Amino acid sequence: xxxxxxxxxxxxxxxxxxxxxxxxxxxxxxxxxxxxxxxxxxxxxxxxxxxxxxxxxxxxxxxxxxxxxxxxxxxxxxxxxxxxxxxxxxxxxxxxxxxxxxxxxxxxxxxxxxxxxxxxxxxxxxxxxxxxxxxxxxxxxxxxxxxxxxxxxxxxxxxxxxxxxxxxxxxxxxxxxxxxxxxxxxxxxxxxxxxxxxxxxxxxxxxxxxxxxxxxxxxxxxxxxxxxxxxxxxxxxxxxxxx
Amino acid sequence: xxxxxxxxxxxxxxxxxxxxxxxxxxxxxxxxxxxxxxxxxxxxxxxxxxxxxxxxxxxxxxxxxxxxxxxxxxxxxxxxxxxxxxxxxxxxxxxxxxxxxxxxxxxxxxxxxxxxxxxxxxxxxxxxxxxxxxxxxxxxxxxxxxxxxxxxxxxxxxxxxxxxxxxxxxxxxxxxxxxxxxxxxxxxxxxxxxxxxxxxxxxxxxxxxxxxxxxxxxxxxxxxxxxxxxxxxxxxxxxxxxx
DNA sequence: CGGAGCATGTGGTCGGACCACAGAGCCGGT
DNA sequence: ACCGGCTCTGTGGTCCGACCACATGCTCCG
Numbered sequence: 001x002x003x004x005x006x007x008x009x010x011x012x013x014x015x016x017x018x019x020x021x022x023x024x025x026x027x028x029x030x031x032x033x034x035x036x037x038x039x040x041x042x043x044x045x046x047x048x049x050x051x052x053x054x055x056x057x058x059x060x061x062x063x064x065x066x067x068x069x070x071x072x073x074x075x076x077x078x079x080x081x082x083x084x085x086x087x088x089x090x091x092x093x094x095x096x097x098x099x100x101x102x103x104x105x106x107x108x109x110x111x112x113x114x115x116x117x118x119x120x121x122x123x124x125x126x127x128x129x130x131x132x133x134x135x136x137x138x139x140x141x142x143x144x145x146x147x148x149x150x151x152x153x154x155x156x157x158x159x160x161x162x163x164x165x166x167x168x169x170x171x172x173x174x175x176x177x178x179x180x181x182x183x184x185x186x187x188x189x190x191x192x193x194x195x196x197x198x199x200x201x202x203x204x205x206x207x208x209x210x211x212x213x214x215x216x217x218x219x220x221x222x223x224x225x226x227x228x229x230x231x232x233x234x235x236x237x238x239x240x241x242x243x
Numbered sequence: 244x245x246x247x248x249x250x251x252x253x254x255x256x257x258x259x260x261x262x263x264x265x266x267x268x269x270x271x272x273x274x275x276x277x278x279x280x281x282x283x284x285x286x287x288x289x290x291x292x293x294x295x296x297x298x299x300x301x302x303x304x305x306x307x308x309x310x311x312x313x314x315x316x317x318x319x320x321x322x323x324x325x326x327x328x329x330x331x332x333x334x335x336x337x338x339x340x341x342x343x344x345x346x347x348x349x350x351x352x353x354x355x356x357x358x359x360x361x362x363x364x365x366x367x368x369x370x371x372x373x374x375x376x377x378x379x380x381x382x383x384x385x386x387x388x389x390x391x392x393x394x395x396x397x398x399x400x401x402x403x404x405x406x407x408x409x410x411x412x413x414x415x416x417x418x419x420x421x422x423x424x425x426x427x428x429x430x431x432x433x434x435x436x437x438x439x440x441x442x443x444x445x446x447x448x449x450x451x452x453x454x455x456x457x458x459x460x461x462x463x464x465x466x467x468x469x470x471x472x473x474x475x476x477x478x479x480x481x482x483x484x485x486x
Numbered sequence: 487c488g489g490a491g492c493a494t495g496t497g498g499t500c501g502g503a504c505c506a507c508a509g510a511g512c513c514g515g516t
Numbered sequence: 517a518c519c520g521g522c523t524c525t526g527t528g529g530t531c532c533g534a535c536c537a538c539a540t541g542c543t544c545c546g
Contacts, residue, residue: 254529255528255529256529256530257530291530292532293531294529294530294532295529295531298529312538312539313538314537314538314540316539316540316541317540318539319539319540
């Protein structure tokens with residue numbers, strides 16, 4: 001069997017810096033909440049220029065493991081954090097816009113993830129979250145609600161359920177996937193024929209979903225949310241085609 | 244209802260540059276394969292310094308939508324690409340190391356995603372991919388195979404199935420999630436009592452999985468892979484506890 | 487006609503300087 | 517003794533100009 005050679009280069013210094021910091025994270029030496037030394041100190045320690053260090057820090061910031069703020073005091077400087085959601089959201093949004101993923105792919109992923117979310121929520125969701133979800137559903141049920149506001153609340157509803165399912169990873173993924181199609185859904189909803197009727201139908205789904213989750217009927221909630229999502233994405237596919 | 248105010252700042256120029264380039268991507272003006280102007284040209288056009296522009300480009304590079312290489316000719320410069328896998332992998336690996344996600348979360352996510360992968364593969368997988376999977380399984384079946392080599396082949400097997408399921412998004416997610424626990428699985432396998440027996444058991448699973456996929460038995464394959472993954476993660480949880 | 491060598495353009499790096507901002511600490515008035 | 521405002525200091529953020537390494541394209545000489 002021929003040995004496959006990997007490019008071993010990466011002579012770019014900021015990659016090396018990145019690697020070095022990553023190692024510390026993997027080794028457990030850097031944990032969430034820790035502060036990095038000031039850039040002006042760390043750069044010479046690592047033997048690189050401040051620019052190269054900054055580019056590495058920017059990468060970590062993009063990934064959502066670092067935040068930096070200027071100023072002075074305990075909150076200033078670069079800190080290790082755990083904020084994957086924004087990073088993942090931006091990643092999927094951009095790649096979706098670039099056509100890395102088809103709408104069908106996103107649909108299937110949403111179905112799979114949200115089925116799991118609702119099943120988890122039916123088992124573990126704390127009452128506070130369900131009360132909050134109730135408020136969101138009520139907000140969506142307001143007569144004369146705009147498409148944009150509805151879309152926002154709908155996103156928050158699905159993300160909230162995902163978060164309350166007790167699984168941080170599927171929650172992050174669900175939220176990111178939902179966010180990535182947010183503009184698309186918005187445009188689709190704007191093109192819908194009878195918007196009030198559509199909103200009523202979606203709201204009926206939401207209300208039933210919430211009831212099912214409250215009474216712990218996981219599988220039923222999963223089936224319904226699958227139907228709910230497939231229906232919505234169906235209008236996404238057909239809507240623009242009809243116009 | 245009180246209006247919730249969002250922080251509107253982000254006066255950091257590289258954020259603005261990033262936003263500007265993102266807009267072009269969302270608007271479809273920048274597509275995969277397009278080349279960006281040289282940094283020295285683009286920076287003054289955007290009215291920012293080269294450093295700020297570079298930090299924005301670095302962000303895009305970590306997201307996997309941009310690659311840059313020096314030199315001259317048609318391949319040089321910064322190009323828009325679609326390579327989400329590495330980016331997502333690094334993201335999940337780091338956050339897993341930081342404890343954003345528990346092992347249980349990853350387990351459930353893997354189950355959900357890979358069930359979908361195998362069901363999709365049973366329907367759409369091209370024969371070439373299955374032949375390649377066959378080779379990987381054969382590789383894992385070699386007597387006396389090391390833990391590390393086995394882990395590599397196992398990763399490639401699961402990722403290959405995910406890719407052949409026809410869904411780029413779940414494939415990316417599956418691959419990233421599998422990658423994120425790769426070092427953990429490696430350590431767990433190293434601690435296993437009777438490694439040859441474990442390898443044989445896992446291989447039996449793989450062989451059956453492949454057969455089920457070949458004959459289009461999606462649901463059965465999904466059930467088996469769920470059992471397969473839960474079993475492996477079970478040793479992950481118990482192994483370190485026992486030692 | 488062909489190959490060696492130079493010119494050019496690209497990203498990558500570096501060092502230094504300055505800016506804006508927010509806390510820390512001082513200093514004065516009350 | 518307290519409190520308010522002022523200044524000082526340290527942080528990230530930005531900018532500029534220069535240089536480096538490298539790959540390509542061109543030229544010039546054999």
